[in-house]
Amino acid sequence: IAMQNCIMAIAHFHRTEYQRTQDSVLAALAALELDSNKDNASWSERLNTLPEAQQDRLSEALSEAMTALAISTFRLGTYPTALLYASKELHLKRILNDQVGEAHALHGMGWGYSKVGLYQQALDHHARALKLLEESRSGETASALNGIAETYLHTENYLKALEYSQKSLEASEAQQENQRVRSTALRCMGMVYQQLGDEARAREYYQQSINVSDDYGVALNLINLGDLALEQNAHQQALDCYQTCLRDLNQEARKRCRAEALTGVGRVHLAEQRPEQALEVLEQALVFALGIQAPVEIYRVHYALAQTHKRLSSLEKALYHHEEYHRYHERVMREASDIRTQVLMIEFDVERLQKNQEIHQLKHVE
Numbered sequence: 001i002a003m004q005n006c007i008m009a010i011a012h013f014h015r016t017e018y019q020r021t022q023d024s025v026l027a028a029l030a031a032l033e034l035d036s037n038k039d040n041a042s043w044s045e046r047l048n049t050l051p052e053a054q055q056d057r058l059s060e061a062l063s064e065a066m067t068a069l070a071i072s073t074f075r076l077g078t079y080p081t082a083l084l085y086a087s088k089e090l091h092l093k094r095i096l097n098d099q100v101g102e103a104h105a106l107h108g109m110g111w112g113y114s115k116v117g118l119y120q121q122a123l124d125h126h127a128r129a130l131k132l133l134e135e136s137r138s139g140e141t142a143s144a145l146n147g148i149a150e151t152y153l154h155t156e157n158y159l160k161a162l163e164y165s166q167k168s169l170e171a172s173e174a175q176q177e178n179q180r181v182r183s184t185a186l187r188c189m190g191m192v193y194q195q196l197g198d199e200a201r202a203r204e205y206y207q208q209s210i211n212v213s214d215d216y217g218v219a220l221n222l223i224n225l226g227d228l229a230l231e232q233n234a235h236q237q238a239l240d241c242y243q244t245c246l247r248d249l250n251q252e253a254r255k256r257c258r259a260e261a262l263t264g265v266g267r268v269h270l271a272e273q274r275p276e277q278a279l280e281v282l283e284q285a286l287v288f289a290l291g292i293q294a295p296v297e298i299y300r301v302h303y304a305l306a307q308t309h310k311r312l313s314s315l316e317k318a319l320y321h322h323e324e325y326h327r328y329h330e331r332v333m334r335e336a337s338d339i340r341t342q343v344l345m346i347e348f349d350v351e352r353l354q355k356n357q358e359i360h361q362l363k364h365v366e
Contacts, residue, residue, distance in 0.1 A: 002031040006061040013068035016216065018076050025069040028062065036084055040091045047095070056096075063092035063101060070108050074115070075216065077259075077294030080335035083112030103132035103144070110147045114154060115296065116332055122151045142171035142181040149188045158192050165189045183209045183217040187224065194228055202228055219245050219257035226264045230271065239268045259289040259297035263304050270304070275311040282308060295335075299328035 009024035029036065034043055047059055066089040074082035086108040093101035110125035126147035133141045149164035168185040172178035190205035203225065210221045226241035245261035262285035269278035282305050289297040302325035309318035 002028040003058055003061055005031065006058075006065040009065045009068050010061075013072060016214070018072035021068050021072040022076070025065045028065055032058075032062070036088055040088075043088065043091060044095065059092060059096055063089065063096060063098070066092055067101070067104065067108070070105075070112075074108070074111060076292060077297055079112050079115040079296060080332065083109060083116070086112055099132055099136045100140070103129040103136070106132070107144050107147055110144075110151070114147070114151050116335075117154075119151050119155050123148065126151060139171075142168045142178065142185070145171055146181055146184045146188065149185065153188055153191055153195070156195070158196060161188060161192050165192070179212055179214065180217065183213040183221075186212070187217070187221055190221070190224060194224070194231075199228060199232060219261075223257055223260050223264065226261070230264065230267060233271070235268050235272055239265060242268070259285050259292075259294060259301060262288065263297075263301050266304055266308065270308055270311065275308050278308045279305070279312070295328050295332045299325050299332065302328060 005024045005028035009021050009028065012018075012020040012024055032046060034046055047055060050058060066085060070082050070085040070089050073085055086105055090102060090105035090109065093105050106125045107129035110122045110129065113119070113122035113125060126144055130141055130144040130148065133144055145164050145168035149161045149168060152158075152160040152164060165185045165188045168181060172181045172185065186205050186209035190202045190209060192202075193199075193205060194202035206221045206225050206228070210218050213221060222241045222245045226238045226245075229235075229238035229241060242261040242264035245257045246265075262281055266278040266282035266285060269275070269281060282301060286298070286301045286305065289301050302321045306318045306321035306325060309315070309321060
């Protein structure tokens with residue numbers, strides 16, 4: 001049953017069916033009596049109880065499924081949970097002695113840390129991933145370079161962000177399946193130029209990114225283009241970008257961007273002095289964000305609702321949404337910090353076990 005669910009999960013993932021991917025992997029974990037909140041030692045012990053003929057095959061399938069689960073959860077916006085799943089993915093890759101897989105898991109954890117604002121941890125994990133890939137698979141470094149670039153972007157080190165984005169583009173030329181990494185590098189360059197106030201170059205890079213993106217990447221770029229247009233008071237252009245996200249992309253891409261796009265539409269109405277329409281759209285965005293339990297999107301909607309109620313002179317409701325914004329923001333940071341502590345403890349235990357094994361081997365040699 002577990003193997004069957006792992007295979008189904010990977011198939012769903014390749015079709016960008018992220019919710020179904022989650023459901024299948026969680027069913028596989030339940031069948032194996034594995035709990036993502038338990039320590040890595042309990043996972044190793046459980047896998048060791050399987051018939052020897054099945055261990056390697058099932059461990060490999062499960063490690064691939066955990067990769068799909070971590071990425072799917074990330075793309076659905078539940079970043080702290082994605083970080084936890086990526087830490088389990090890392091453990092499985094180490095059990096299999098899969099250095100490339102270990103690098104990709106570290107890279108995934110870097111994205112998770114970045115999304116919740118723990119940029120030093122993000123940079124550390126991306127750098128460790130890059131080092132492993134340079135040693136074992138030098139042609140696959142583009143994605144790790146992208147992770148470093150986006151982390152520098154978030155810390156406002158724009159020159160470094162541009163440098164690593166360019167390195168990623170150059171590295172991706174050598175990769176056959178380079179569509180997503182090129183899209184990410186180009187979008188990062190667009191975000192850098194947007195922050196530097198060069199709207200023309202930002203728009204140029206966003207458009208280049210769209211040209212090599214799948215629907216998921218298109219959604220992200222359209223949100224960026226909408227935000228850029230809104231900053232320039234090009235309200236109709238911003239509205240067109242947000243509405244394209246809501247109308248024209250496939251179901252999974254729409255799900256990923258729906259809360260952000262609806263929030264963008266609400267912000268356009270607010271900028272056009274239509275707070276009543278803004279309120280209607282933002283309430284839809286909040287219902288959706290709460291429904292998919294995406295805490296980052298939830299606190300962003302609450303912030304926009306606070307501004308809208310303030311404009312409507314509903315000061316009590318404005319205060320409520322402002323407090324909810326802070327509550328969800330603090331929750332994301334707290335969950336991320338808790339998972340960071342859990343991951344650090346796991347990594348400490350792994351290093352301790354490795355050292356004990358080395359000591360045992362040295363004694364055996366003596």
